[in-house]
Amino acid sequence: MNTNVIFTYLPEYTEAFVLTIRIAWLGIAIAFGVGIISAFVLYFKIPTLSAIVKIYIELFRNTPLLVQLFFIYFGLPRIGINISAETCGIFGLGLLGGAYMAESIRSGLDTVSESQIKSASALGMTRLQIFRFVIFPQAVSVSIPALLANVIFLLKETSVFSAISLMDLMFTAKDLIGLYYNTVECLLLLVVFYCLMLLPVSIIGGYVEKKVRFGMFGV
Amino acid sequence: MGFEVLLKGNNFLRLLLGLGVSLRISVISVLISILAGIFLGILMSTDKPVIKLFSKIYLEVVRIMPQMVLLFIVFFGATRILGINISAELSAIIVFSFWGTAEMADLVRGALQSIPITQYESSKALGLNQTQTFVYIIIPQIVRRLIPLSINLITRMIKTTSLVMMIGIVEVLKVGQQIIEANRKVSPNAAFGVFATVFLLYFLACWPISLLSKKLEKKWEI
Amino acid sequence: MSDVLRIENLEKRYEDSIVLDDINITVKKGEVVVIVGPSGCGKSTLLRCLNGLEKIQEGSVVLEDQIVNPVSKNQEKVREKIGMVFQTYDLFPHMTILQNVMLAPLKVKKRNKQDVQTEALELLDRVGLLSKKDKYPRQLSGGQKQRVAIVRALIMHPEVLLLDEITAALDPEMVREVLDVVLSLAKEGRTMVIVTHEMQFAKAVADRVIFLDGGKIIEEGSSKEIFEHPKTDRLKTFLKSFTYDEQ
Numbered sequence: 001m002n003t004n005v006i007f008t009y010l011p012e013y014t015e016a017f018v019l020t021i022r023i024a025w026l027g028i029a030i031a032f033g034v035g036i037i038s039a040f041v042l043y044f045k046i047p048t049l050s051a052i053v054k055i056y057i058e059l060f061r062n063t064p065l066l067v068q069l070f071f072i073y074f075g076l077p078r079i080g081i082n083i084s085a086e087t088c089g090i091f092g093l094g095l096l097g098g099a100y101m102a103e104s105i106r107s108g109l110d111t112v113s114e115s116q117i118k119s120a121s122a123l124g125m126t127r128l129q130i131f132r133f134v135i136f137p138q139a140v141s142v143s144i145p146a147l148l149a150n151v152i153f154l155l156k157e158t159s160v161f162s163a164i165s166l167m168d169l170m171f172t173a174k175d176l177i178g179l180y181y182n183t184v185e186c187l188l189l190l191v192v193f194y195c196l197m198l199l200p201v202s203i204i205g206g207y208v209e210k211k212v213r214f215g216m217f218g219v
Numbered sequence: 220m221g222f223e224v225l226l227k228g229n230n231f232l233r234l235l236l237g238l239g240v241s242l243r244i245s246v247i248s249v250l251i252s253i254l255a256g257i258f259l260g261i262l263m264s265t266d267k268p269v270i271k272l273f274s275k276i277y278l279e280v281v282r283i284m285p286q287m288v289l290l291f292i293v294f295f296g297a298t299r300i301l302g303i304n305i306s307a308e309l310s311a312i313i314v315f316s317f318w319g320t321a322e323m324a325d326l327v328r329g330a331l332q333s334i335p336i337t338q339y340e341s342s343k344a345l346g347l348n349q350t351q352t353f354v355y356i357i358i359p360q361i362v363r364r365l366i367p368l369s370i371n372l373i374t375r376m377i378k379t380t381s382l383v384m385m386i387g388i389v390e391v392l393k394v395g396q397q398i399i400e401a402n403r404k405v406s407p408n409a410a411f412g413v414f415a416t417v418f419l420l421y422f423l424a425c426w427p428i429s430l431l432s433k434k435l436e437k438k439w440e441i
Numbered sequence: 442m443s444d445v446l447r448i449e450n451l452e453k454r455y456e457d458s459i460v461l462d463d464i465n466i467t468v469k470k471g472e473v474v475v476i477v478g479p480s481g482c483g484k485s486t487l488l489r490c491l492n493g494l495e496k497i498q499e500g501s502v503v504l505e506d507q508i509v510n511p512v513s514k515n516q517e518k519v520r521e522k523i524g525m526v527f528q529t530y531d532l533f534p535h536m537t538i539l540q541n542v543m544l545a546p547l548k549v550k551k552r553n554k555q556d557v558q559t560e561a562l563e564l565l566d567r568v569g570l571l572s573k574k575d576k577y578p579r580q581l582s583g584g585q586k587q588r589v590a591i592v593r594a595l596i597m598h599p600e601v602l603l604l605d606e607i608t609a610a611l612d613p614e615m616v617r618e619v620l621d622v623v624l625s626l627a628k629e630g631r632t633m634v635i636v637t638h639e640m641q642f643a644k645a646v647a648d649r650v651i652f653l654d655g656g657k658i659i660e661e662g663s664s665k666e667i668f669e670h671p672k673t674d675r676l677k678t679f680l681k682s683f684t685y686d687e688q
Contacts, residue, residue, distance in 0.1 A: 346521030
């Protein structure tokens with residue numbers, strides 16, 4: 001292995017890393033937003049909207065991100081909708097993630113007991129207040145492990161962005177391997193940067209899961 | 220809107236055959252994953268420290284490394300580092316089985332641990348021996364928990380196979396690209412129709428399986 | 442009457458702490474022995490030692506002439522003669538009520554299916570649950586599940602029946618239906634060892650009561666002796682905790 005090569009490539013990888021992180025976290029932020037709104041719509045069974053949300057969730061949970069990105073990036077411009085590769089990546093990840101987040105939050109919402117809702121309404125709270133102050137906080141704390149698992153899943157999904165010519169980590173690795181044949185060094189850097197991206201979240205996830213699990217048993 | 224290219228010649232059939240490639244890779248990988256996963260999962264429920272450490276590292280690698288990265292490592296790495304030439308399809312099967320086995324093993328371990336100790340005890344108290352306890356009491360309950368989850372693994376496997384185009388396997392997405400390229404002049408809008416169709420094909424392959432998994436999960440809820 | 446179950450010098454330790462210390466009990470045929478005592482006194486552990494679910498460090502448990510504990514290799518043969526019903530019923534969730542009841546006689550005793558089914562239906566009818574035979578455990582109330590668990594143990598024709606706090610997990614209104622079944626079993630002369638914290642029930646069903654505290658037998662006697670004329674202070678204090686009289 002050639003350590004010099006590693007140092008030569010470091011700037012390119014760092015740049016790609018920053019791009020990947022930026023797209024990932026913007027996408028994940030959108031995913032949370034879309035997920036919360038979708039879960040809200042489903043929970044209150046808002047007419048037509050909840051039908052649309054259901055279709056959206058099924059569509060995006062049952063198709064690969066790569067295919068979604070191809071459709072958005074190459075397909076949509078043909079009917080006059082033009083988006084840059086980066087925007088496409090952010091929204092693609094956001095929409096995919098939104099479908100997963102919605103499901104996780106919704107199953108969290110289902111665990112909040114009927115008696116909680118009844119006792120809140122006995123206190124004179126409105127439906128919205130009950131949702132905002134009683135149901136939602138409980139649901140989120142139950143959903144946290146699932147939500148964190150989704151975050152890890154979405155961070156990993158960013159690895160397909162190179163397919164729509166975003167110069168992310170995968171793109172950089174493939175490019176450099178193709179140009180200079182330093183396969184080992186390039187793959188090593190790829191693994192190291194993905195570890196940098198995912199290990200912290202994974203460690204936090206494991207810690208939180210333990211906390212929540214004990215929390216549920218009241219220990 | 221570009222759907223018309225699919226009606227030309229055998230284009231649509233080619234697309235379906237492309238999907239067939241993805242499905243073939245998924246099915247082989249799932250079968251390997253389930254078998255190896257059950258074996259490893261049972262192994263992991265024992266308290267051997269060596270196995271625990273090994274499985275912890277293995278699961279963590281699978282948990283944080285994108286399948287795409289693993290694909291690159293096997294496909295590019297094996298050839299250049301080990302000097303063995305592994306075909307793209309075999310690389311894909313190796314990576315997806317490596318990933319699926321970890322997922323399955325974790326599910327098996329979880330299912331084994333979810334059976335309360337009192338189930339073993341009340342079976343013992345009735346005079347059933349160890350083998351009978353496993354055959355009549357424990358395994359049926361584990362299978363009920365595992366079947367919906369393993370079906371779910373199939374859909375995830377199918378979705379993940381879309382990645383194989385990135386290492387040059389001609390599957391549904393790649394065929395789609397080829398059709399679009401070939402008809403660039405005649406149908407400039409082919410990209411919309413073709414990718415919408417691919418999208419729909421994936422959906423039609425995964426959705427029924429997801430529904431089945433949900434239905435079984437409800438049915439066998441304890 | 443002949444001795445069915447003999448417990449001699451039983452000692453049970455978890456690491457360094459002694460959970461059960463020098464326990465000696467002899468249960469005669471047709472006798473109902475009730476073990477009472479504060480929580481954590483070791484009464485459930487003692488019961489679990491009686492069919493070998495817990496290993497013991499000293500002494501022995503002998504059923505007729507077979508050694509139950511220390512646990513030997515051929516444990517199942519002895520176990521089928523000792524029925525046990527647990528606090529949490531522990532029916533098998535993937536089987537119907539009838540399947541739950543029939544499993545052990547078919548697989549352990551290898552009895553004829555027709556005979557077993559006839560007997561299972563009779564027993565279920567006796568506890569008032571014939572109509573539930575094709576339901577799954579999750580569709581039954583706690584009291585109903587516990588009655589099934591009793592039937593599941595009875596159909597093995599055990600020499601001794603061990604009941605471990607079988608009403609502790611039940612809602613108050615369901616306690617009665619389960620205890621009635623146990624009372625009728627006592628009347629027909631079944632040998633039972635019962636752990637319970639239902640004092641009224643203990644009084645009604647017991648031929649002999651054993652008061653266990655700190656892993657030791659503190660007092661032993663007829664239900665009248667124990668409940669009406671307790672000798673030791675520990676038993677007196679224990680019994681007081683069940684009444685609401687002003688001190």
